[in-house]
Structure formats: structure tokens, C-alpha cells
Amino acid sequence: MAKPSTENTQVDLSVDLAGLKLANPVMTASGTSGYGPEFAEHADISELGAFVTKAVSPEPRKGNPPERTVETKGGMLNAIGLANVGLERFVSEKVSFWKNRSTPVIVNVVGHSVEDFQTVCSRLDDVECIAGLELNVSCPNVADGLEFGTDPNRLKGLVESVRPLVKRAKLIVKLSPNVTDIAETARGAVDGGADVLSIINTVQGMAINVDTWKPMLANRTGGLSGPAIKPIAVCMVQRVYRAVARDANVPIIGMGGICDWRDAVEFFLAGATAIAVGTALFVDPKIPMKICDDLKTYVANRGLTSIREVIGQLK
Amino acid sequence: MTASQSQTNGAYRTAMVSSHVRLCREHYRLTLQLRDMDHSKPGQFVHISPALLEKEQIGDCRLTTMDYRQPFLRRAFSIADHRQVSDGWECDVLYRVVGTGTRWMEKLGKGDAVSVLGPLGNHFPIDTKKKNAWMVAGGVGLPPMMYLAKSLAKADRDVIGFFGAQSADLLALALDGDDKPDTLAQHAVLADKNFAQSNVAIVVSTDDGSCGFPGHIGSALQAYHQNNPVANDELVVYTCGPEVMMRFVAGFCRERGIDCYVCMERSMACGIGTCQSCVVPIHDQDDEQGWRYQLCCTEGPVFSEKDISWDFPS
Ligand SMILES: Cc1cc2nc3c(=O)[nH]c(=O)nc-3n(C[C@H](O)[C@H](O)[C@H](O)COP(=O)(O)OP(=O)(O)OC[C@H]3O[C@@H](n4cnc5c(N)ncnc54)[C@H](O)[C@@H]3O)c2cc1C
Ligand SMILES: Cc1cc2nc3c(=O)[nH]c(=O)nc-3n(C[C@H](O)[C@H](O)[C@H](O)COP(=O)(O)O)c2cc1C
Ligand code: FES
Numbered sequence: 001m002a003k004p005s006t007e008n009t010q011v012d013l014s015v016d017l018a019g020l021k022l023a024n025p026v027m028t029a030s031g032t033s034g035y036g037p038e039f040a041e042h043a044d045i046s047e048l049g050a051f052v053t054k055a056v057s058p059e060p061r062k063g064n065p066p067e068r069t070v071e072t073k074g075g076m077l078n079a080i081g082l083a084n085v086g087l088e089r090f091v092s093e094k095v096s097f098w099k100n101r102s103t104p105v106i107v108n109v110v111g112h113s114v115e116d117f118q119t120v121c122s123r124l125d126d127v128e129c130i131a132g133l134e135l136n137v138s139c140p141n142v143a144d145g146l147e148f149g150t151d152p153n154r155l156k157g158l159v160e161s162v163r164p165l166v167k168r169a170k171l172i173v174k175l176s177p178n179v180t181d182i183a184e185t186a187r188g189a190v191d192g193g194a195d196v197l198s199i200i201n202t203v204q205g206m207a208i209n210v211d212t213w214k215p216m217l218a219n220r221t222g223g224l225s226g227p228a229i230k231p232i233a234v235c236m237v238q239r240v241y242r243a244v245a246r247d248a249n250v251p252i253i254g255m256g257g258i259c260d261w262r263d264a265v266e267f268f269l270a271g272a273t274a275i276a277v278g279t280a281l282f283v284d285p286k287i288p289m290k291i292c293d294d295l296k297t298y299v300a301n302r303g304l305t306s307i308r309e310v311i312g313q314l315k
Numbered sequence: 316m317t318a319s320q321s322q323t324n325g326a327y328r329t330a331m332v333s334s335h336v337r338l339c340r341e342h343y344r345l346t347l348q349l350r351d352m353d354h355s356k357p358g359q360f361v362h363i364s365p366a367l368l369e370k371e372q373i374g375d376c377r378l379t380t381m382d383y384r385q386p387f388l389r390r391a392f393s394i395a396d397h398r399q400v401s402d403g404w405e406c407d408v409l410y411r412v413v414g415t416g417t418r419w420m421e422k423l424g425k426g427d428a429v430s431v432l433g434p435l436g437n438h439f440p441i442d443t444k445k446k447n448a449w450m451v452a453g454g455v456g457l458p459p460m461m462y463l464a465k466s467l468a469k470a471d472r473d474v475i476g477f478f479g480a481q482s483a484d485l486l487a488l489a490l491d492g493d494d495k496p497d498t499l500a501q502h503a504v505l506a507d508k509n510f511a512q513s514n515v516a517i518v519v520s521t522d523d524g525s526c527g528f529p530g531h532i533g534s535a536l537q538a539y540h541q542n543n544p545v546a547n548d549e550l551v552v553y554t555c556g557p558e559v560m561m562r563f564v565a566g567f568c569r570e571r572g573i574d575c576y577v578c579m580e581r582s583m584a585c586g587i588g589t590c591q592s593c594v595v596p597i598h599d600q601d602d603e604q605g606w607r608y609q610l611c612c613t614e615g616p617v618f619s620e621k622d623i624s625w626d627f628p629s
Contacts, residue, residue, distance in 0.1 A: 034589040069584045069592040071388050080591045227383050259381040282388055282585040283366045294378040
């Protein structure tokens with residue numbers, strides 16, 4: 001890399017997510033940083049571009065029995081089962097932490113029916129301090145057992161049905177990688193009215209104990225995350241960026257295996273406007289802050305002044 | 316008294332290996348130099364990993380890169396001892412080699428750097444009203460008891476240690492004195508050098524009978540208790556080890572109205588309450604089904620036996 005031609009301090013890391021201004025483009029990924037307070041004990045939330053909470057469903061959920069996680073080569077499988085405190089307790093106990101904070105908070109929303117998503121979205125859109133609602137569509141619909149996120153039409157229908165209820169917050173749709181062509185589901189989400197796309201959720205996976213011949217996870221299968229999925233995620237971000245998002249002017253939050261600045265830059269080049277760190281936070285919750293520092297250096301070293309000049313520049 | 320609340324939020328540090336000793340087959344003691352980890356209590360654990368975020372020189376700049384190393388996630392180990400030394404603090408962990416993470420640890424040598432998060436979790440409560448404290452451990456449930464023994468001795472309790480293993484070569488004890496563990500488990504003896512320093516007499520059991528009482532440590536506990544009755548309300552039992560063993564010890568205590576604290580083990584990804592991996596079912600009268608999950612990493616690992624919903628299919 002060449003000698004820096006710009007001072008780090010002059011580098012602009014701010015980005016715009018469909019009107020939501022982030023001081024920097026590095027966020028946490030849902031389910032890997034709690035509701036806020038747990039994470040705040042170990043890292044400074046004010047240094048994040050945005051914070052994404054654990055999923056919230058209308059009713060509290062206990063989640064799956066243990067074992068819920070297992071390390072695999074290059075990453076981990078999880079089947080937490082969307083354990084969460086439920087909408088009412090979230091509003092009464094967890095929201096106050098986010099009042100008067102400069103860092104935007106995005107709430108991950110999950111449900112087993114269209115009505116579930118509507119209930120949570122309409123209630124949380126009223127909560128002033130919540131900047132965005134991220135729909136987690138990687139879960140089965142109780143009505144027919146099919147995931148919302150794997151069928152473009154079904155996804156479009158879901159997004160359309162919550163769109164009118166989300167008047168203030170940004171509506172983010174988190175896409176599942178467990179599809180044949182992610183551009184099709186991305187198109188469904190955008191046509192349904194998504195403001196932003198998050199790419200990707202975990203990749204379906206399984207690990208088997210060769211001594212007991214049983215699955216390692218109590219839920220049998222789980223979602224793969226961590227460095228092992230990064231090439232899949234980068235590929236999907238560039239596919240959606242080029243096929244759908246760029247022309248539709250819908251920003252992408254890229255995630256999947258990001259551990260350091262180099263990983264992050266790949267996502268920006270592929271077309272992400274912001275990135276999120278998930279599994280790597282389990283190793284060190286300060287990784288997002290380190291990535292921010294290093295992105296400044298990277299941008300300066302390239303002779304640029306803003307991270308925005310890197311977005312989508314894949315040749 | 317319920318198991319104590321988490322007292323401290325561990326910090327992330329780079330530690331240096333100051334010694335690494337093989338104790339018996341598959342068991343090692345790793346001593347870590349941790350200059351500024353200046354507090355911890357028995358029952359707490361450290362979460363360790365090889366992931367050192369290294370500064371990489373790129374042109375004139377230094378950037379942080381994360382080389383991929385296995386294990387990727389941290390691994391939890393009970394603090395087996397923690398003491399002040401001339402230039403800071405030292406912490407011992409005792410581990411058994413069982414998989415990827417512990418195989419990495421096995422290769423560590425003096426001077427190697429390790430990333431340590433800790434101390435984490437709550438700790439064993441020390442009940443000042445109960446004169447007798449019995450520690451019951453199986454397999455790698457032993458390490459937290461080594462640290463606990465010291466605290467109990469300081470608190471002037473009468474302490475007995477019950478330690479079980481599959482066979483003599485898997486006992487991470489220092490049994491080189493003249494006293495040999497009683498094969499009938501009727502008497503506790505000062506047979507282990509380290510525990511003897513805290514004046515803790517021990518009862519030992521092995522599944523194959525190669526040392527001490529032949530059978531599991533729960534049976535040894537029963538045999539000892541029969542021979543050495545102690546008023547149940549003057550006794551507190553601490554246990555750590557395989558869940559079947561702790562379940563047995565908890566049942567033994569419940570039948571007799573003895574207070575019992577268990578140190579639970581769960582797969583942990585984060586260790587700080589953010590990932591929801593490490594759940595333990597706990598009785599909850601306010602819940603429709605009568606139970607809810609608590610997190611082993613932040614609300615445990617020590618739980619009162621009474622609080623655990625043992626019947627839950629976990
Ligand atoms: C709070 C807490 C404290 C702990 N304290 C200690 C301690 O002081 N000393 C210690 O040795 N371990 C301790 N453990 C267990 C330790 O964390 C695991 O042994 C370790 O994570 C295994 O990592 P691995 O990568 O080597 O094995 P993995 O690759 O993760 O597992 C390999 C196989 O071994 C099995 N396994 C996992 N743990 C054990 C075990 N303890 N005994 C036998 N088989 C196992 C797994 O189910 C798997 O099949 C503690 C765990 C917790 C949660
Ligand atoms: C333990 C765990 C829990 C997760 N929970 C959620 C969740 O509740 N909602 C969601 O949309 N994604 C969830 N995810 C997916 C992550 O937000 C992220 O999309 C994925 O892990 C890929 O990023 P990573 O490789 O950096 O972890 C979870 C991931 C992990 C590892
Ligand atoms: S290990 Fe992550 S919540 Fe306990």
C-alpha cells in the first residue's frame with residue numbers, strides 16, 4: 001500500500017442507509033450482541049455505526065434446548081431458536097437503554113405468521129428511539145412450514161403487508177442465503193417496499209457426533225456463521241447489488257464472517273453500504289471499533305477521503 | 316441463600332504462559348501470567364482463545380488483522396487458583412484434552428501468548444453459618460474445588476473433598492504421601508499434597524477401583540456420610556463435574572435438606588450473555604410451564620441445586 005496521502009482523521013466514514021445517517025458503517029449483527037446492555041459492559045456502543053438487537057417476537061420464546069451452538073471448522077452452527085423476551089417485555093424493559101443515545105438501534109423482528117410481523121412492527125414503529133426494523137425472514141411460517149425468505153412472492157407479500165405499518169423507522173429485510181438465486185428474493189423484498197437489505201443470514205448446516213451418531217445440536221440442524229461463510233456472503237452481496245439494489249437505489253448491509261478490515265473492505269467493494277460483525281464478536285466485542293480505525297487508514301492509504309468511494313467498486 | 320450474582324465483568328487481556336505441567340493422563344495445569352487480573356472468586360471461569368488480534372505492518376501503517384486459528388471460539392475453564400506474584404497476578408487452569416481447543420492448549424509452551432477473557436460468572440457462596448463444607452467433584456470438575464478449598468480454609472470451615480475419576484491415571488491429584496485414600500470411603504485422609512495445605516482431607520473413588528473407593532463418587536459420598544453423620548443444617552455441599560453426577564449429588568442433598576451448590580457446564584460461544592448458547596433450566600413459578608432458562612455464563616455457572624429444574628429434558 002502507498003504512503004497515506006490523506007490524514008486518517010480527515011477520512012469520512014459516514015454512510016447513509018436510505019436516509020438513516022450512520023457516523024460509521026460498522027454495525028453489530030442480530031443475535032450476537034444481545035439487547036445492548038450486555039454488550040455495553042465490554043465495548044463502547046457509541047463507537048458503533050449502529051446496533052442490531054436480538055430478534056423480538058410477539059410472545060416470549062424460550063428457544064431450543066441445549067446444545068444450541070457448536071464450533072465447526074471455520075465457524076459455528078447455532079440453533080438458539082430465537083429465544084427472546086417477547087414484545088411487551090422488550091418495550092417495558094429493554095427500550096429505555098436506547099433513549100438518548102447517539103447510536104441508532106435497529107430491532108430484529110421475527111414471527112411465524114404475517115400477523116406476528118405486523119404486530120411487532122406496528123408497535124415498535126411507535127417507539128421513537130428505534131431507528132430501524134429488520135425483518136428476519138429465515139424462519140418457517142407456521143401455516144405451511146415454509147420459510148418466508150425462500151420464496152420471492154411470499155417475501156414480497158410479507159414486506160407489503162408490514163410496509164404501511166412502518167411509517168417512521170427504516171424497513172430492513174434480512175435475506176436468507178438458503179435459496180437458489182438470492183437476487184430473486186432480493187427483488188421480492190424491494191418490490192414489497194424494503195428500504196434496506198441485510199445480506200446474509202446464516203447458512204443451513206449440520207454437524208454429527210461420530211461417537212454417538214447423533215446430531216451435535218439438540219435442534220439437529222442449525223445456521224452456519226463465521227469465516228467459513230464469508231465467500232458465500234460476499235458473492236451474494238455483489239449479486240444482489242448488481243442485479244437489484246444498485247438500480248433500485250436500495251442500500252445493502254453486508255455480513256457473514258467479517259473479522260477484520262480486509263473482510264470488511266471486500267463487502268464494500270461488492271456493494272455493501274454498511275457491514276455488520278456477528279460471530280467474531282464472541283472472540284472480541286471490540287472488533288467493530290478496530291475495523292473502523294483500520295478502515296480510515298485503508299481509505300487514506302488509497303488516496304481517498306470517504307468510504308463511500310469504495311462502495312460497489314468491484315472491477 | 317441463592318447462588319451469588321455475577322460480581323464482575325471480565326476484561327479481555329493477553330496473558331503469557333508461565334508454566335505448563337502434565338498432571339496425569341490427558342490432564343494439564345496451565346499457569347497464565349495476567350499482570351492486571353487482580354480479582355476473582357472460586358467458581359468463576361476464564362474464557363481463553365488463540366485469537367490474538369495482531370497488528371500487521373502495511374506500508375507505513377499498522378492494521379489489525381485476525382488470522383484464522385482453531386479454535387475460533389473461546390473455551391471456558393474454571394479458575395483453579397489465582398494468586399499475586401512479584402510482577403502481577405497468576406492464574407491456573409486445569410484441563411483435560413478432549414477436542415480441538417484443548418488440543419491447541421496442549422501444545423502451548425512457556426512464553427506463548429493466549430487471549431484471556433475473565434474472570435467471568437458468579438461464584439460459590441460461602442455460608443458463614445455452616446461449619447462443614449463438602450466438595451464433590453468428578454473428572455474435570457476438580458479445578459474449581461482447588462480454588463474453593465483455599466477460600467473455605469481461610470473461612471475456617473471443616474472441609475472434606477470427594478474426588479472421583481474413571482481410573483487412577485485420570486486423577487489430577489498429588490497423591491504421593493504415605494496416606495492412601497480409604498477404599499471403603501469411611502474416612503477422609505490428608506492424601507493429596509495440595510489439599511493438605513488447606514487442611515482438606517479427601518475421599519477418592521475410581522470407577523475401576525484402581526484408587527480409593529471402587530465405584531462412583533456419589534456412592535463414596537453416601538458411604539462416608541453414613542459413617543460420619545453431620546447435622547444436615549450444618550453442612551453445605553459444593554459440586555462440579557459430569558451432569559449425571561451432579562444430579563445424583565443434588566438428589567442426595569435434597570432428600571436430606573442439605574444446601575447444595577452446583578457448578579454447571581455448558582457449551583459457550585460468548586461467555587458474556589450475548590449469544591444465548593449456555594442455557595440452564597430454572598424453576599419459575601411465574602412461568603406457565605413452571606420453568607425458564609438462565610444463562611450459565613452470566614447468571615451461573617454456580618446455581619443453587621434447589622433452583623435447577625432437573626427434570627427438564629435438557
Ligand atoms: C464454566 C465452565 C468451566 C469449565 N471448566 C473446565 C475445567 O476447569 N477444566 C476442563 O478441562 N474443562 C472445563 N470446562 C469444559 C471445557 O470448556 C471443555 O472441555 C472445552 O471447551 C472442550 O473444548 P475442545 O475444543 O477441546 O473440545 P470440543 O471439540 O469442543 O469437544 C470435543 C468433544 O469432547 C466433548 N467434551 C466437551 N467438554 C468435555 C469435557 N469437559 N469432558 C469430556 N468431554 C468433553 C464434547 O462434547 C465433544 O464431543 C468448563 C466448561 C465451562 C462451561
Ligand atoms: C448465535 C447467533 C444468533 C443469531 N441470531 C439471529 C437473530 O436472532 N436474528 C437474525 O436475523 N440473525 C441472527 N443471527 C445471524 C447473524 O445476525 C448473521 O446474519 C450471521 O451470523 C452471519 O454473520 P457472522 O458470520 O458475522 O456471524 C444469529 C447468529 C448467531 C451466530
Ligand atoms: S455463552 Fe453466550 S450467552 Fe452464555
